[in-house]
Amino acid sequence: MSADASAFADLPAPPCYAVIFSSQRSGDDEAGYARASARMVELVREQPGFLGAESARGADGFGITVAYFDSEDAIRGWREHAEHAAARELGHRRWYERFQVRVAVVHRAYGGPRASVA
Amino acid sequence: MSADASAFADLPAPPCYAVIFSSQRSGDDEAGYARASARMVELVREQPGFLGAESARGADGFGITVAYFDSEDAIRGWREHAEHAAARELGHRRWYERFQVRVAVVHRAYGGPRASVA
Numbered sequence: 488m489s490a491d492a493s494a495f496a497d498l499p500a501p502p503c504y505a506v507i508f509s510s511q512r513s514g515d516d517e518a519g520y521a522r523a524s525a526r527m528v529e530l531v532r533e534q535p536g537f538l539g540a541e542s543a544r545g546a547d548g549f550g551i552t553v554a555y556f557d558s559e560d561a562i563r564g565w566r567e568h569a570e571h572a573a574a575r576e577l578g579h580r581r582w583y584e585r586f587q588v589r590v591a592v593v594h595r596a597y598g599g600p601r602a603s604v605a
Numbered sequence: 606m607s608a609d610a611s612a613f614a615d616l617p618a619p620p621c622y623a624v625i626f627s628s629q630r631s632g633d634d635e636a637g638y639a640r641a642s643a644r645m646v647e648l649v650r651e652q653p654g655f656l657g658a659e660s661a662r663g664a665d666g667f668g669i670t671v672a673y674f675d676s677e678d679a680i681r682g683w684r685e686h687a688e689h690a691a692a693r694e695l696g697h698r699r700w701y702e703r704f705q706v707r708v709a710v711v712h713r714a715y716g717g718p719r720a721s722v723a
Binding site: 494495498501505507509511513541542543544545546547549550551553579580581583584585586587588589590591592593594595596597598599600601 | 612613614616619623625627629631659660661662663664665667668669671697698699701702703704705706707708709710711712713714715716717718719
């Protein structure tokens, strides 16, 4: 394990919107899932108002992705993106045993590298 | 991999508060870190106003934990808990290469098991 700065989203100062997506992978169709995941990462970056995202999934298949946007309009735009909607549909039917989405407004943030924050 | 319903926080209807904690493990002191993590999970459950939490960490050491609370007071209470503060201090100095905290208000939520949501 080593520091991977790129795993962290580099966000502007709050406020912003967070879409917290929790999911349990079904274990089905690993290749299709991996392809779609990579494509969604690529697509969301092109979405107007997208600020950044962070993602982690453990060996048990439970994962959390948090995507940050500058407005509800940006979230709606991403939600209505045709290719994203098609992937989501497959996710709900095949790739995830269960998922949960929570939409939130971030109003404060802090952090940093090791030992820089007490 | 299989569905693990217990990985999901069973939350009341929004609104609630979310503390989104992202971290990159340093790789140092795995045993001490694992002990402290387990103890924090135990302690936060006793915190008044705690609603639930979800957590995932990948093989690269990058992890996201989202803890949900019913108020800013509950977040403050947890933040000021002496044993949590001591663990946090060790986290900042030793266990994490880098971390980021974002505090947010959840205003909508949806999800479910496979194929139940289109």
